[in-house]
Amino acid sequence: MFAKGQTVIQYMEQLAPKYLAYPDDRDRIGLQLGTLQKEIRTILVALDVNEEVVDEAVRVGADLIIAHHAIIFRALKHIQTDSPMGKVYERLIKNDIAVYIAHTNLDIAEGGMNDWMAEALGIQHTVPVEETQREQLYKLVVFVPRTHADQVREALFGAGAGAIGNYSSCSFNIEGTGTFMPEEGTNPFLGSVGKLEKAEEMRIETIVPQGIRSHVIQAMLKAHPYEEVAYDIYPLDLKGRAFGLGRVGKLDQEQTLAQFADKVKEKLDVPYVRVVGDLNRILRKAAVIGGSGGRFYPAARFRGADVLVTGDVDYHTAQDAYHAGIALIDPGHHAEKIMKIKVAEWMKAKLEQNRYETKVIASEISTEPFRFM
Known part of the structure; x- marks a missing residue:
């Protein structure tokens, strides 16, 4: 027996309840395209939804994509099927593939994005960076x-x-x-x-x-x-x-900023990190915020963090953090790809527990837009 679309989403919202979403009306979560009034034989879990991910969804026979980043962020005035995103919408509709988004609610949820990242980095006994x-x-x-x-x-x-x-x-x-x-x-x-x-x-x-x-x-x-x-x-x-957003807690062991940067690179599986601060500095407490969390460095510092791990740090934020005395490690926004395997594992276990035959697949497509030379 295959799970109905509404059943799958009920499970997803047990992991990432919608009411947890960051109080910002710009966030886009929930069903963004398609219908849930159907059987779901295969679910594809992705960080982003682009042409390559949709090709993958068609190839594996997915009826539903659960993604972290929205495919519709601003109000649409038209859909032109010869535009890049217009092609994506058209292919999804023609292949009857629904798209559901769990964004800041997945970031904030207990056992969600930031807990996965904190666990990977050895950050223990955590509390939110910003409630x-x-x-x-x-x-x-x-x-x-x-x-x-x-x-x-x-x-x-x-x-x-x-x-x-x-x-x-x-x-x-x-x-x-x-x-x-x-x-x-x-x-x-x-x-x-x-x-x-x-x-x-x-x-x-x-x-x-x-x-x-x-x-x-x-x-x-x-x-x-x-x-x-x-x-x-x-x-x-x-x-x-x-x-709240992010997690802050004690490191499993004291280490230098250089050692911790190497750990971030390894555990989050990224090709490089950008580091702000003295590489010989001893770290005892760390914070992590998936995505773009540079603006929260004062909150992380207030919570006692020696270092904040987050993506998309801009030049002036880096300077301000340096002078404020908190180190930064930027692994890029794409480090959030950890959610693909984690959500897929969670959903697979939930479906099996309830004796559904629906398959769950973690996307193998890298949606990292940058190339490193």
Whole structure:
């Protein structure tokens, strides 16, 4: 059985929820072209979508491309099929290939782009370089017959509810009496049609993070014995985890800037890096921001980073960072290609776990526009 397009994207948005996207209306995420109302036999994961990547998608029989960088960034006034991008759109449409974008939401997500880069570089015990938002928490209250309270609690906790700091399976439970009268057309778990029923019930309260709210509610409804479940869910002023751009943390071992630059080059598989700072400087704490993150060097410095690894650093930013006392290593924007294998591995495991036969392929096309001489 092959997964439907909407199912694939539900999984993708578990990895990179759309609400995490950087608060900038210029970011373009989500479905950009095509339809998800179809079976997906093959998914191609790419950093960018250009003519060569579309050729690859056609060659492998892809129905969907999941990419990091948008193919439509500004509003289109027309599509000319003899223009470079017009050809790309035309080929995608003619071959019924949908394109879905996960950009800054994938950057910011826990277990996403910046965590992959930090892990590769030996940056440990990380926090965001710049916090963009705090996770919204909700209180879920559900009324359950006492005989099924354990079953429903287990379903809630299994779906991820009940986490407070480093504690899990947190809930509050009160015994009471529920009343209800089944009307015509009902099939009650307890009681009879037209007769007022009293039932010994438990009021279960627990905490639910925004990102898994729908998943938790679905698990609760599935485990609950009642035909109509009485429950409340409401937002709390209390906030949860911090989300943000980049990662900063301690290096797995002290090293010089020169040694760390070599490591960046090796682990991110790039042909060269540009370095700002004293090559003999000892590094203990490092930050990384995928893509173009040079403007965040003050935030990285404020977090105690000795060095920031990021792409597309311009001349004046390099000078300012040097005088501010923070080193820079620029591996280029294309270092984000790490997402191809990581997203493909994650999606493949998710599909196999749910017994789908949909194939997931990491693009083998390099979309690096620069040549190094």
